[in-house]
Amino acid sequence: MTTESLTTTPKSAARVAPSVLVGIGAFAAVGIYVLVSSLGLGLWTSLGPGPGLFPFAMGGVLVAMALVWLIQELRRPSETAEGVDRGLVVAVVVSLAILASVMDLLGFQLSTFLFLMYHLKLRGRRTWVTSLIIALTGSVGAFYAFNYGLNVALPVSAFPLLNTIGL
């Protein structure tokens, strides 16, 4: 009996992709959070509409749309999008986060030099000469171009030792 019921299920009944479900859930959750917290902000004051009115409406829209989307997906699941290159995403995001974390400590020049060398030499497999030229231009060169050309100050190192040698 069980095998029969399995075989009778139509093959076309594709499942909703997990990433889509996560997405719908996230939008609904954000919507509910906004609805609740905008109530706390006050929808209406004696002077008229309060600070919570507009967010409340948007939260409602978000929850409603998430529900409609869920119904649409259950009726006819959309084709799953192509996957992303996870290695690339992790490498770029982590390297950017590290760069942002150390930029104030090491200064713009040293931190972006290391960042560029990582992307050019380690990930990009460029030659040493190409990598060094581009990384130096992008770090030291950009620092001076922005400082003196555009009058925009990029950060210098917080360490006195590095600071005194101009980094």
Add this chain to the structure above:
Amino acid sequence: MAGVALLIPLTLNMDATGAIIMLCAIFYGTAYGGTITSVLLNTPGEAASAITTIDGYAMTKIGKAGAALTIAAVGSFVGGTIATVGLVAAAKPLGELGLLVGPPEFFALMVVGISLLVALAGKSMVKAVISGALGLLISMVGIDPVAGAPRFTFGVDRLLDGVSFVAVIVGVFGLSELLSYRKGAAAPAVHAPNFRSLLPTGKEWRRSAPAMARGTGIGFGLGLIPGMTGSVSSLLAYGAEKKFSRHRNELGKGAIEGVAGPETANNSHANAALIPLFTLGIPASPTIAVLMGAFLQQGLTPGPTLFTENSEIAWAIIASLFIGNLILLLLNVPLVGLWTSILRVPTTILTALILLFMVIGAYTINFTVFDVFVMIGFGLLGLALRHLDIPLAPMVLTLVLGPLMERSLRESLEISQGDFGIFVNRPISAVLIGLGLLIIFSPLLKLRKPKALNEDPET
């Protein structure tokens, strides 16, 4: 769009006029540059040039790339210049009209713009609305403009001033695009046409003229309507050539009309789209919204008051549009070989340099690494939205319009003492609200939208 956003930081220390002129030039300059890759590589540089690939690349295959590029540049120049003349003519009357626009009308006008963008946004209206709502919510982070209460700051002091607009745009558009690259796309071989082949024949000029005229008209008309993107104009211009051109049966096989029409239309559109921004303070498309963000950052409010309070800036910008279009014409045609050589730079080097530029851009907004983290976060959000097939355009528009919409809504309700009837009692706003509802509910009424609009690659 990311181009304008990326370069906003470069202009922060310029004076307002110089900064806006530079960003405007980038904005309409992309309408020229996007053509080059469309014609030579079959890959559109900008969404508005996507349709040009059909006949442009076909012309490359039969050895007429030079003529196609020259005609495209001349068409862009013609379209852009005529639209700028239109801006000069419309500035005064529309500006006066703009002064009659009160908060309820302003709110209603923005509702129309957002409805159009949502209704035209490709396959799923639900996803477009989600995108729009997200943009509005992001714009609300920070101190509420009326009552002064902090909203959605999660106790982070840095968020009291709101999320930095530039960091969000650079993250959602620039970074997320880099993150969604896939392996295997090797740099294509490009052959720049030599100088002599750049000159079109007399016959090609004669065939292009009517196509340029049609393209100018279509681009100008659609550029004025909020919610229309440049790609709609170029798609419709191509459609018009298919219907009205004397050589319509050659389209698709390398007909010059297929390049002249759309390329003229998207430039005419780009310049005409500045008219609602300058005269009414309404950004007609997401890219214009980014431009408007730059205006606001410089302490300028685009709209009817721009011509009265900052008239020298307004007219300097308009004058720059004429000069800019001419410079682009001179730069594009003879130097096409130089531009194509950029395409030969390996992707890894380009990626590293673009990442560097995004970090500098995000950092220099407020001189804090906090904005770099904001950019990274929104890059991941953008990647997720792309993966879920949610259009990004409505989000950008509402991100800029959010504070203005909320202010005009609340001002309206304060005028009416809380009565929502104010939006339907005043004739102009009643008509506009009705129009907005009609646009949103048109799929239910089974009003057919032109097929070209479903293919808008920008949304």
